[in-house]
Amino acid sequence: MVVQVHVLSTESIELSPTLVVSTDKERFIFNVGDGIQRLCMEHRIRLSKLRHLFLTQLSVKSVGGLPGMILTISDTCEKEAVHVYGPPMTQKYMHATRHFLSRPNMSIKTTEIGSCTPAGGKRQIVYKGEVIIHAIPMHCKSKRKHCEISNAGPSEKIEQGFMWQASNVAISYVIETPPQRGKFLVDRAIALGVPKGRMFGQLHQGKSVELSNGQIVHSHDCVSPSLPGAVCLLISCPTFDYIDELVSWEGWNIFQNGEKVVAEEKRNVRVIYHLAEENILSDARYVKWLQKFGDDVDHVILNHFACPNMSVFRASTQLQSQLHAEFPLLIPSNDYERKSIESGEEWTTWMQASNWQRFRSVILGESLLQYTLSPVSQRGFHRGNCLQLIQKPEIPDSGISNPKLDISIPRIIFLGTGCAIPSKFRNVSGIYLLLHGIDAQCGGLLLDCGEGSLGQLYRAVGGNHPMLAQVVSQLQCIWISHNHADHHLGILRILCQRSHVGYNEPLLIIGPTQIRYWLEEYCQIDRSIQSSYRFVDNRVFNPNDSNFDPNHNTRRETLRFLYEKLSLASFLTVPVKHAHLSYAVVFQYAGSLTIDSKEANNQIHKIAYSGDCRPSVDLVSAATDAYLFIHEATFDDTLEKEAKDKSHSTFSEAIQVARNARARHVILTHFSQRYPTMSVSNSDAISILAAFDLLTLPLGELRQDHLLETCRKFLE
Template sequence: MSISSSSTVLTAAEQNAMPAKYERQPNVLRKKLSSVVPGSVNLQVLGAGANGSPSAVYLFTDQSRYLFNCGEGTQRLAHEHKTRLSRLEQIFVTRNTWKTVGGLPGLALTIQDAGVRNVGLHGPPHLDTMLQSMRRFVVLKHLQMQTIDATEGNHFEDSIMSVESLVLRSEQQPEQPVISYICALKPRPGALNLVKCVEQGVTPGPLLGQLKNGHDVVLPCGKVVHSVDVTEPGETALSFVFIDVPSEDYLQSLQAQAQEYKKLAATQLTEVAVVVHFTPATLTAHPDYRRFMEQNFSQCTQHIYLNSPKNPFSGYAAAHRIQYQLHQLEPNIFPLLAESDELQRSCPSSMLSHSLKKTKLNEQENLETNHETEPKQMDGMVMKTETEAEQGVTSMASFHLRPKKGLDRTLEAKLTPLEYVKETHAVPGFTELLAQLHNEAQLQRPDTAVGSYPRIIFLGTGSCIPNKTRNVSSILIQTAAEAFMLLDCGEGTHGQIVRLYGRERAEQIMRQLHAVYISHLHADHHIGLIGLLHERQRLMPAAPLLLLAPRQIEPWLQFYNRQIEPIADAYTLVGNGEMLDQPLADERVQQQLGIASIATCLVRHCPHAYGISLTLHAQHEGEPVKLTYSGDTMPCADLVQLGRNSTVLIHEATMEDDLEEEARIKTHSTVSQAIQQGRDMQAKHTILTHFSQRYAKCPRLPSSEDMQHVAIAFDNMQVTVDDLKHYHRLYPALLAMYAEYTEELEQRAVKRELKQERKRKLAQT
């Protein structure tokens, strides 16, 4: 007979209850569970590297969380899939490049707000100096990030696992080491055998818990009872490995470490359950790389390939959901994301479901995604052959290490377009209003697929941090058939372009992107810049990017170029302040972009925050088109003067109207203030953007009369000036579609007003 001591193993109910109870008290939870052997240990794929998504893996147990690599977009995927970051303790990165650390600035701000106070950051050298260089735009008041140089032989170990770092070096780039990680779970002790305890003279009480934990005890009579004598055999220790080989230059170094991996395969005390490959797909197909895997890991080892072309879906399902819904209103303004079409053509059926019924993927459905081989089954584990291993996974695939169940794809992110559309038609009155919209005189304008410029494409319309439906600030302006410019470049901007346009068209746009404007140095407005520069470098365009930004961005870019990766040749910097008195009107903007002049003004937000006005060669109704963009600002007289008689004003509208005081404190604008700015500068059309993330779908809007010449922006929305004349026709159906959501916003506003009224009465008495 065997028992499990309640002092060391929590019940399932206790484990489930603890996260909510201690969500804001991570240190209390850590202390309470420090001696508890985790009953659940899972690897979860946050991002699989597809279509602009990062490659990131989250390891979570009953009490601790660990993140492996943190590329751009990691925090957005974590938010969308409800991955709790508030108990994150350690981050391990394989390279000190933007591909693996580009999500750290946003992630750090997010976990700081969630209550995390200390995080270990393991990886190559210069992580500490990179964090220090970010301090200008990533203010960490309460979060301490301790960097650990994994090349110095540092061995991480806690109560849950140990992590050994193996360093790969290239002869061509010895100063850029890459880290692979061998992780070993602490084995779970065997169950306590009560009969043997009685035979040894152990009485009920705390001694049982000590024996269960693997500690020998001394009885009152002086007799020593050894734990191994009264417990069943413990589980085999499980190991798992993260490997990253960036290029062929590192293969020789990998081969030199073969002995370390052979040790894992040779010992009878441990089993290598899974190898996670951060290695690019071009390298995983290399004969030497394949041979290394065959020789150093057994057939029982599972392989998870990130960055594989067979990982077809980015994992950002919520963006597709809202786009399918908005697409019903006006397909040209709200086009479906090209990623959806690519999935339709090439992905496994499990990634794009047209069924209205949600079903779990069973093993057979998983196998149907590969027609070349049939893997064998053994004790619930999928024994992958070489070909099937390369099938790849997508976001939210899990590998269960404890209990040992292997690969689980039931929760993988997938698209269900018919469900998204059906949701809207279940809303009372929406179907009728949609039919009325379609029966009215349709938007009388040229087809947005050709002809009319400028075209304004919103890539990110949220403020501060991304959520699942609104990414952070970025607006793509197509000034001519083969000319593009970006207004701000928040985290994940390049990924938004890839998912909206598809990979082939996205590469064309990157080559035709001639300028990027950064309004100010808050992280949500420029963190996507380095990833964008790397992509343009890869495509080798004819000329460097024209970067219009505050001069204060220079130290950050120079540090990155000097210590991390070369980017100096990818851009030419022109300070925003240099255009205050003298608008920019040289051949770079006139010939490449079709812009007659670019002017700026200081706005009321933070130091070195600017608004911008573009006067284009393109004309509308006989006059040059003038676009003005506010960046982040309170109502600002200088911006009104800069944008006088604009064709289109794009203005931030962070807060709803009854939060005017909060907007003032945070130096932002309310919806009505932004609309008034447009009236004051006599702009023909105003587009509202940069909404607080509390308005994930649709903000509270003023009366319909106020919205006659006003449009609200959504991610992946594209408009021309002609579209804006008719945008107000969309509002009845749009507001009906999100009636439940907007009603909830109204109820919150009423509660705020009642609370303020009570405060006023108390103040009077």
């Protein structure tokens, strides 16, 4: 039996560390952060055998991609249950996803681990099949804090102290292969008088046989000793507060070298994957503990400054590189990409300072790195599938030297232009608008926020960490059109990143009621985003639903905020035909389209965004004379019936809606993933553009007729 461990991803802005263990018949995944679904699709990592998902923590980085992953694998396992294993309140997390994840024919089972650390070194077996998986929960030793939920709503409240259990348990896992049966010694069996045939098989299976003369032959007489199974450890140690309990747990003894270990109980650890930051890895307690596992262990570090800094989405990155060479001001550079720096001075200095140089084998994790645990003959690392740097085309001399995104100019950035699920070239919905507030300072408005939006924003700023921190901090509002997962699963990672860069002002989120309930329940599980947002319902801005906010206080206060931060003179939501409580949005931007707020073009510009919908007369009315109309165009014109059945629009329908509204510019988005590129023409006064991921347009320069033909050339 072949047992392999695959590193899907390491720590980065785009992704979080994720491992997959594969056997002949099964797949097991450990942590499912943002973007893993897209990674698996592009790199053809089969999910058909995936039924068991393990979490090391209940945090944004561990579960950000879990709902999307479950939606994807649900199509292949209607008759089989999907099992999710994680810390206390994992079941509550899965229950909270009911607000947007509905698969009535799919059974999801949860196993919660870690209400207490196993006493006496006893390990908890959570799965036993082709491999044995043990869970070892550890608890944060910092002072317990009982926090009240400030924005708790109609979802049920939790008992004091439960939040501590959820956010302060880190689970490490032991993956153990069965012993490898010894070799059957044919010559010895024949010498003992065993006839060829059935008895050979019985002896090899460990059974004793009786010969015709009455002699008993035992398995050990003609089978070499079994080789012990191999062990892989996934160690999760998020902060210093976990170290003491981790290193003192008695259950590690059978995996370590020492006098306390009985030879028959010894387990051979072959590889350890470390989920810990470099300051924890270099802690003297942690290093001393690792030494006890012996010199034959391979160590793989999954989150370290020296790990590769490369987007795992190579097809999109290749296209980005080609288009940047043609349009350096409209498509960001990916020059930030680099391989690991194992030979670099910083890495060498860290290895010496942290005492890691004493370990025989220390590997920097990278995407698609593979380790074979079994069979013994194949054991070791395999790098054949690891990502390679893309050969960058030469950029014609245009007088522009390494252009960077100018975030002082109002502009629109398309983070995701595909529908339903991500593909090689298109992420799911997300549009970032950089606008000027009334004080001429830039602010951000995010229209929909699908899974992976933060990673796309990182690529959009050219991998520049300070600039990413700036645009994340400048983000003033996220507007969500409707409750489908591909439009909002990126919210949590955005909130987490704002906290990470030290920006603590609550982020305004406007959306459907179900999003409010989902966020409230998630806050009860993961306190890290508590008080990081304030929610306003879409219905507040629908003039035909005045009963929802009878005193108009919320509407007035929010409009004042949007005007001050984003120069939005009005903000209107329009009900559209799609899912329950689906809306389009129309707002008037009163700021400048250029750097100079005093220029003549400092006037009202109406911008409309359809969300997902069928063509809408009400939207046409609200968007009349729009400067920019962004409309979904999920299907081409040959699939009009499918568009109607699924409440989407075709290309021609979207363009006609914009024409009816007398829009000056129309940009199409939300394309079915079956279309890598679009074919539209500018045959009349209206400017028509089909968006693609990472396209960055100044709001004052939206007509870019030449873009589409060039993009199409690279995709053919």
